[in-house]
Structures are given as C-alpha cells and as structure tokens.
Amino acid sequence: xxxxxxxxxxxxxxxxxxxxxxxxxxxxxxxxxxxxxxxxxxxxxxxxxxxxxxxxxxxxxxxxxxxxxxxxxxxxxxxxxxxxxxxxxxxxxxxxxxxxxxxxxxxxxxxxxxxxxxxxxxxxxxxxxxxxxxxxxxxxxxxxxxxxxxxxxxxxxxxxxxxxxxxxxxxxxxxxxxxxxxxxxxxxxxxxxxxxxxxxxxxxxxxxxxxxxxxxxxxxxxxxxxxxxxxxxxxxxxxxxxxxxxxxxxxxxxxxxxxxxxxxxxxxxxxxxxxxxxxxxxxxxxxxxxxxxxxxxxxxxxxxxxxxxxxxxxxxxxxxxxxxxxxxxxxxxxxxxxxxxxxxxxxxxxxxxxxxxxxxxxxxxxxxxxxxxxxxxxxxxxxxxx
Amino acid sequence: xxxxxxxxxxxxxxxxxxxxxxxxxxxxxxxxxxxxxxxxxxxxxxxxxxxxxxxxxxxxxxxxxxxxxxxxxxxxxxxxxxxxxxxxxxxxxxxxxxxxxxxxxxxxxxxxxxxxxxxxxxxxxxxxxxxxxxxxxxxxxxxxxxxxxxxxxxxxxxxxxxxxxxxxxxxxxxxxxxxxxxxxxxxxxxxxxxxxxxxxxxxxxxxxxxxxxxxxxxxxxxxxxxxxxxxxxxxxxxxxxxxxxxxxx
Numbered sequence: 001x002x003x004x005x006x007x008x009x010x011x012x013x014x015x016x017x018x019x020x021x022x023x024x025x026x027x028x029x030x031x032x033x034x035x036x037x038x039x040x041x042x043x044x045x046x047x048x049x050x051x052x053x054x055x056x057x058x059x060x061x062x063x064x065x066x067x068x069x070x071x072x073x074x075x076x077x078x079x080x081x082x083x084x085x086x087x088x089x090x091x092x093x094x095x096x097x098x099x100x101x102x103x104x105x106x107x108x109x110x111x112x113x114x115x116x117x118x119x120x121x122x123x124x125x126x127x128x129x130x131x132x133x134x135x136x137x138x139x140x141x142x143x144x145x146x147x148x149x150x151x152x153x154x155x156x157x158x159x160x161x162x163x164x165x166x167x168x169x170x171x172x173x174x175x176x177x178x179x180x181x182x183x184x185x186x187x188x189x190x191x192x193x194x195x196x197x198x199x200x201x202x203x204x205x206x207x208x209x210x211x212x213x214x215x216x217x218x219x220x221x222x223x224x225x226x227x228x229x230x231x232x233x234x235x236x237x238x239x240x241x242x243x244x245x246x247x248x249x250x251x252x253x254x255x256x257x258x259x260x261x262x263x264x265x266x267x268x269x270x271x272x273x274x275x276x277x278x279x280x281x282x283x284x285x286x287x288x289x290x291x292x293x294x295x296x297x298x299x300x301x302x303x304x305x306x307x308x309x310x311x312x313x314x315x316x317x318x319x320x321x322x323x324x325x326x327x328x329x330x331x332x333x334x335x336x337x338x339x340x341x342x343x344x345x346x347x348x349x350x351x352x353x354x355x356x357x358x359x360x361x362x363x364x365x366x367x368x369x370x371x372x373x374x375x376x377x378x379x380x381x382x383x384x385x386x
Numbered sequence: 387x388x389x390x391x392x393x394x395x396x397x398x399x400x401x402x403x404x405x406x407x408x409x410x411x412x413x414x415x416x417x418x419x420x421x422x423x424x425x426x427x428x429x430x431x432x433x434x435x436x437x438x439x440x441x442x443x444x445x446x447x448x449x450x451x452x453x454x455x456x457x458x459x460x461x462x463x464x465x466x467x468x469x470x471x472x473x474x475x476x477x478x479x480x481x482x483x484x485x486x487x488x489x490x491x492x493x494x495x496x497x498x499x500x501x502x503x504x505x506x507x508x509x510x511x512x513x514x515x516x517x518x519x520x521x522x523x524x525x526x527x528x529x530x531x532x533x534x535x536x537x538x539x540x541x542x543x544x545x546x547x548x549x550x551x552x553x554x555x556x557x558x559x560x561x562x563x564x565x566x567x568x569x570x571x572x573x574x575x576x577x578x579x580x581x582x583x584x585x586x587x588x589x590x591x592x593x594x595x596x597x598x599x600x601x602x603x604x605x606x607x608x609x610x611x612x613x614x615x616x617x618x619x620x621x622x623x624x625x626x627x628x629x630x631x632x633x634x635x
C-alpha cells in the first residue's frame with residue numbers, strides 16, 4: 001500500500017507549501033487563542049489531510065509508512081496543534097478499525113474518517129492505567145447481545161472534537177487478554193466529557209477526560225467482532241503511531257535548528273554575529289548531527305515497517321520503532337534546549353518560536369509510551385532474542 | 387470554448403542554482419524541478435474560467451523531456467481536463483516552443499491560450515509573443531486581470547507607469563503576471579483524479595516542426611559579486627561618485 005512516487009511528490013510539495021504559507025503564519029493566533037482557526041480546519045479537509053492513511057478504496061490516499069513519516073516531518077515544522085486536528089484520524093483514532101475491523105466496520109467508518117466528516121479519537125489511558133495499560137479498569141459487562149460500559153478515560157486527545165472513539169474496555173478477566181477495543185459513537189447516552197486539560201504547551205490541542213456511565217452498545221461495536229483482542233489492536237496501533245511521533249520530533253527539531261541558526265546569524269554581541277563564536281557553533285553542530293542521525297533512523301525503520309506483512313506485529317520491528325521513538329524524541333528535547341540556549345534571554349520570551357517549541361516538545365517524550373516504556377520494550381526484546 | 391495552457395518544467399523557485407564548472411550552463415542534476423510559477427498562475431486562471439462556466443475544456447501542454455509528464459499531472463491536479471506532452475530531448479528555445487504550440491493551436495482550435503509571461507529559468511519572455519505572431523492572434527501580455535465575455539477578453543496589463551486595459555477578440559494569446567491570482571493548494575482527491583486523466587504524447591516530427599536551436603550559448607557565468615556599499619557625506623560626493631566611479635551620469 002503506497003501512493004505512486006509522482007503523486008506523492010506533488011502531495012509532499014503541497015504540504016510543504018501549506019506549512020510554510022498557512023500554518024507557520026497562524027502560530028501566534030494559535031498560541032493566543034488556544035484554537036486552530038476554523039478556516040484552516042476546512043482547508044485541511046478540502047486538501048484531504050484527514051485521509052492520508054485510509055486506503056484509496058475507502059476514499060483516502062493510502063500512504064505507506066515510509067511516505068507517512070515524510071509528511072509528518074513536514075507537519076512537524078509547524079506548531080503541533082495543527083497536525084493534531086487530523087492526527088488522530090490518520091493515526092491512533094482510526095488505525096484500529098483499518099488493522100483489525102470487520103469489512104462492515106471499515107466500510108461504515110473509514111470513508112467518513114477520510115473526508116474529515118468524522119473525527120476519531122483513541123481512548124486507552126485512565127487515571128490509574130497509563131504506562132501499565134493492560135491494567136485498565138473501564139468495564140464492559142455483557143448484557144445479552146449488548147455491552148454496558150462504565151469507567152473513566154484520561155488525557156484523551158481530540159475528545160472534544162470526536163464523533164467516535166476507539167476505546168479500550170475490559171470485557172473479560174484481568175490482564176491484556178481481557179481487553180476489547182470498541183468503536184464508540186460520541187453521542188451515546190451516558191458519555192460525558194471532563195473539563196479541557198490545561199497543559200504546559202501544545203496550545204490548540206484539545207484533551208480531556210471521557211466519562212462513561214452505563215453506556216449501552218451492541219456487541220457488534222467491538223473492533224473485529226471478537227472480544228479479548230483489544231490490547232493487541234492497541235499495541236499495533238501504537239507501533240505505527242510511535243513512528244509518526246518520531247517523524248514529527250525530527251521535523252520539529254529541524255524547525256528549532258533553523259530558528260536557532262537564523263538567530264545566531266542575526267544577533268550581534270561583542271561587535272559580531274553570535275554564530276561566529278565557536279561555542280554557539282558547537283550547540284548548532286551537535287543539534288544538526290543528532291537530528292540527521294535520528295531522521296535516518298526513523299526513515300530506515302519506516303522501510304522495515306513497510307516490508308513486514310501489513311497489520312501483523314513483528315517484535316523485531318516494534319523494538320526498532322521503540323528505538324526510533326526513544327532516540328528521536330530525546331534528541332528533540334536536547335535540540336529544543338539548545339535552541340533556547342542559543343537565543344539566550346530571548347529564548348525565554350514568548351515572542352520567539354523556540355520558547356513555544358521548548359514547551360511543545362516536552363510532550364513527545366511522554367505520550368504514546370514514555371521513553372522508559374520504550375526502553376522496557378527494547379530491553380525485553382533483546383533478552384528474548386537469542 | 388477550449389483553453390490551451392502551455393506549462394514549462396523548470397528548476398524549483400526555492401533552489402539556489404549553480405553554474406556548471408565548465409561554464410556551459412546551469413547544473414540541474416539532482417535538483418528539484420517544478421512547474422514555472424507564472425504557468426501555474428495561467429493554469430489557475432484557466433481553471434477559474436472553467437469554474438465560472440465560460441470554458442468547456444482546459445488542455446495543458448508541455449514541451450520537453452519525458453519527466454514533463456509530472457508537470458502536466460500537476461496541471462491536471464489543479465484542474466486541467468487533459469494534457470499533451472510534446473516529447474523531445476532536444477534543447478528547446480522559445481521560437482521552437484512557439485512553433486510547436488502553433489501546430490497544437492491549429493489542431494485543437496482553442497478560444498484562448500494562457501501562458502506565463504516568462505519562465506524563471508531563462509527569463510526570455512518571448513514564447514507568448516512569438517506564438518501570437520505565428521498564429522496571427524491578438525495578444526495581451528503581463529496580465530493582472532482577465533475577464534471573458536461575448537467572444538472578447540478584457541485584459542488589464544501591468545506596464546511601466548501603471549495599468550493598461552485591452553479588449554481582444556477571441557481567439558487570443560494572454561500571458562500572465564504575478565498578481566493575476568494566487569494558485570490554489572492541490573487537494574489529495576484531485577491528485578488521485580489527475581492520475582486517471584488523459585495524457586497524450588506526440589513528437590515534434592508528428593507536428594512537422596523543426597526544433598533545432600537557432601541561438602548558440604557561448605558561455606554561462608555567475609553574475610559579478612556586489613561589493614559593500616559606502617555612506618557618502620553629502621550630495622556633492624554622491625554626484626561625484628556616480629559620475630566618476632559608477633559612470634552612470
């Protein structure tokens with residue numbers, strides 16, 4: 001599954017132009033109003049950005065993972081809230097249906113996901129189940145051919161915009177094997193949303209709690225129709241999601257490095273541009289070297305992802321994905337820190353993009369699996385392989 | 387009414403070009419190529435005329451190597467209905483392109499030909515004018531506004547010292563300036579549709595045109611580096627420098 005090279009080039013250059021001419025100039029508005037301008041959301045729908053990863057047969061464009069990371073790199077160069085508008089649709093919100101859904105579920109949901117008519121959101125995390133996702137407590141009790149859901153989901157990205165959730169709940173006993181993934185329409189009775197979370201950065205992204213009280217759904221709402229498969233679905237979804245976070249991290253690092261290099265050329269101290277001082281050059285050089293290493297790793301793992309059979313998880317590939325997520329997001333943290341350092345006092349002032357990116361970047365080491373979870377995945381896999 | 391829109395594949399406007407070390411031309415190996423921005427404006431204008439219901443078909447044309455197909459796909463993603471590639475590996479100069487386009491105008495009988503005023507690679511600004519002469523059609527160059535009604539085109543042109551408005555009887559040739567419109571973002575659904583649109587390939591021989599270059603490039607070199615400026619004390623010093631150093635007055 002991939003778009004032909006010629007069409008992809010056209011897509012990528014359109015995305016580059018959109019980022020440069022529309023998204024970057026809207027960053028200050030975003031920071032001030034905590035909202036993505038409505039007309040930009042409409043432009044994103046018209047451009048087809050909600051359908052990047054949905055196959056052509058369902059009205060999308062069906063990018064390969066290798067192509068998806070290139071698009072996400074470009075989108076990473078602007079404030080992450082823009083990508084977040086459609087990020088769950090092309091990523092964790094809908095991929096479960098694409099990977100494990102029944103033909104009926106795919107036909108019903110994917111075309112709406114691709115057009116942007118339906119925003120999908122991914123609901124796994126709970127107040128007491130974050131990194132230890134297999135311990136989640138949200139219950140789905142069988143009641144005839146229906147399930148009744150009760151529980152609380154936390155930090156759910158795009159919940160206020162969502163028309164439906166891919167939501168993990170416990171249908172069976174303890175542990176991963178008791179978890180099922182549901183497609184949950186957002187308008188059902190018994191679903192309420194918490195207050196929007198106040199976050200360190202990433203203004204314009206929308207996250208909040210999702211509270212379920214006696215939410216009754218048909219058993220056919222389970223992704224794939226078979227209970228007990230939800231944890232596997234969630235992990236596969238996160239594999240692909242993590243690789244895209246890694247690509248966003250590289251794009252963001254590229255932007256921060258460009259901002260820092262520009263500042264180093266323009267800012268004068270002691271009668272010359274600060275970029276002429278070797279200690280400043282060292283910070284730029286370290287950032288550039290690490291960025292190139294991270295980006296090469298992300299693209300290499302993306303190729304491996306495309307080479308494995310689709311929708312099947314491969315422990316070796318998952319281990320490499322975790323390496324990419326770990327390295328790229330930690331690299332971004334260092335590049336963002338140096339970006340502020342090169343700016344000196346100006347880097348602490350809201351007027352300069354690096355101040356904002358410094359806060360935005362912090363989340364990338366946390367969500368879709370913390371750095372420490374990636375370390376565990378890598379460590380376990382190395383000990384498992386002989 | 388049909389519109390013919392000639393488009394040229396050129397080095398992308400974001401690329402900093404370098405002169406080849408042997409001074410025979412510009413190095414375009416492994417360089418990103420795109421549609422000439424003025425031609426993109428021409429495609430956009432043609433598609434807008436179609437969307438207004440004034441035009442029935444927009445035909446994009448490109449002359450050059452096989453990769454010009456990509457440029458034509460871009461034109462079709464913006465909204466051109468079909469495309470023609472005049473394929474040749476030969477170096478094409480403005481007169482040769484104008485002759486090829488003349489042959490296509492005879493064949494397709496468009497009511498309007500809209501193209502960029504110049505290409506950003508050679509900046510020749512000749513093809514539109516040569517085509518108008520060869521095809522014996524009225525022309526309006528450097529257009530910043532185009533209105534089509536009742537078999538006529540009203541064209542506002544950007545000229546030295548202001549704007550000029552011309553009325554042309556169709557068929558006619560119009561070349562576009564930068565401020566005519568802002569080309570749209572191509573959408574993914576339209577990129578997909580463009581893949582299925584008709585793209586015909588012909589050779590210059592099929593059109594009976596000899597494309598052999600008439601001009602010979604002797605040498606290509608970088609423009610001279612600009613030196614740093616100086617502040618002058620007063621007007622007398624300025625006049626003195628303009629007269630004796632720069633020798634412009």
